[in-house]
Amino acid sequence: MQKPPSLRNNNGSLQVRVRIDGKDAFINRLGRWDDPVAVAKAQAISAQIWSDYQQGVFDRSLMAYQPLINGKEVGLLEALRVRAETKRQAAAIHAYRVMQRYGKPIRTRSDAEAFLAWLRAEGLSDCTIAGLMTHYRQCSGGNRHLFSHKLKWQRRSVQSDVLSVEEIQAVLADLETNERWYHPLFLLWLSTGLRNAEIRGLTWDCIRWEEGEVLVCKSLRRDGYCSGHHSWAPTKTGRERVVPLTLQVLETMKKHQQQMEQLGVYEPYGLVFVAHSSHTNVYDHLLGRVWRRSLQRCGLKPRRLYAQRHSFLSHALAIGNSPADLAAAAGHSTKMLLDTYAKPTGRLKMPSWQTA
Structure with a gap:
């Protein structure tokens, strides 16, 4: 700043102009140019800026000098x-x-x-x-x-979200017996690691039967202002991705499609998963109830719905998949995948030095 700030008339509105690193910055909402009180306040702000600059405590963001409106920032x-x-x-x-x-x-x-x-x-x-x-x-x-504050808190361990192979098998068997309508949803979820909103927004046209894969290109997000409302949105990263499907998942999804056809709720471009009673889109609270009931019946400790994603990605890493390939399927960077989802699964393979 080479010289003190100056006052500026912008179509009758009063501004303080500050020259910072060769560029003009302005403080607005000061009142009218023809108002003596507003001009006096603007001059006081200019003087404060110049004083702070001389003392080495100048706030380059200018937020410290912005006027308050009804006492608020x-x-x-x-x-x-x-x-x-x-x-x-x-x-x-x-x-x-x-x-x-x-x-x-x-x-x-x-x-x-x-x-x-x-x-x-x-x-x-x-x-x-x-x-x-x-x-x-x-x-x-x-x-x-x-x-920016250094806050100390106990970070939640996502390791507790990872189910073992035996636990996953037990939960899926329970769902197939007691929650048949939602069994395909949780099987697909545990077999692909899709995000919650991506599962909600999955439509039948995104399942590629011949290729044995699912196209993840959109999500159905909950409206924070009204939890009962959902709206279409892109994926979290804004990018499409393809996730392979196992033969077990494809067969289960085909049976689910046939069941929806029998009930008259199947549409080629409609939602894959709908609520059992209302046939409207599923939502976290509903799925959470189904998930908790199943865990309780299996004698397992409670876990978040996000355990589906954590379990899939952790096990997929443990069996030797390339982190780069898995990150692409998950919609993450490789670093994020390893930092967040590389959790113990009980599948440690020990090297052997025995000769043949």
Whole structure:
């Protein structure tokens, strides 16, 4: 910054113009150019910027100098609102509503520490707070450093989600006996490791019978603002991928198709899996009930629905599949696959030094 900030008239609206690294940056929402009070406030902001610059504490993001609207930090709240409404995911919506409820500006490190203390006083765990901070960093631009905190919490071990071969066989046998309508769904899930939304959104035209594979090209995502609503979306990475199917899965899916035809609910481009009673799309709460009932009948400890994906990928790695090939089928990078899904399965193969 070579010289102090200047005031600018933008079609009657008052702005403060700051020259940073040869580029103009502006502070808006200051009022009208013909309002003496607004001009005085703008001059005070300009003086504060120049003073901070001289003292070496200048906030290059300019967020510390943005005016408050009704005592609130409008910029961050607006960014969070847009993120929540765009993603429509529960975590993004929760982050927006928490910040909205807090209702105070966060411009300095002390402000951020006070916000962190408030989150803990609200009873939120450090694990939940860390998730919130991710959203706040991504929406705060140059002020993202305010939401960087070293929080200590017990990370959840995803190893507990991996079922052994014997446990998978027991659960599938139980489902085939007691939950016949949903048995094909869980067999496909445990045999492909698809994501929850991809299973929900799978349509019959994506099953390639002759090639023995399934095309994963879309998902049916839950609306965070209304959990009963779902909307079509691309895959998480935005890319299509192909996952091979075993002969067992293909035969089971063919029988499931025939059963749907008998009930009059089969459509060539319709959903593969629908609810047993309503014949509408399946959802996590419904599938979770089926999954928990089966685990309980088998005498197994409770596990998340995501155990399907963890179990498939961990076992597929354990039997010697190429991490690169498996990552492509899973819709992950190889590094993410190894960091997240390379979990013990009880299939360790020990080298033998015995000569023939």
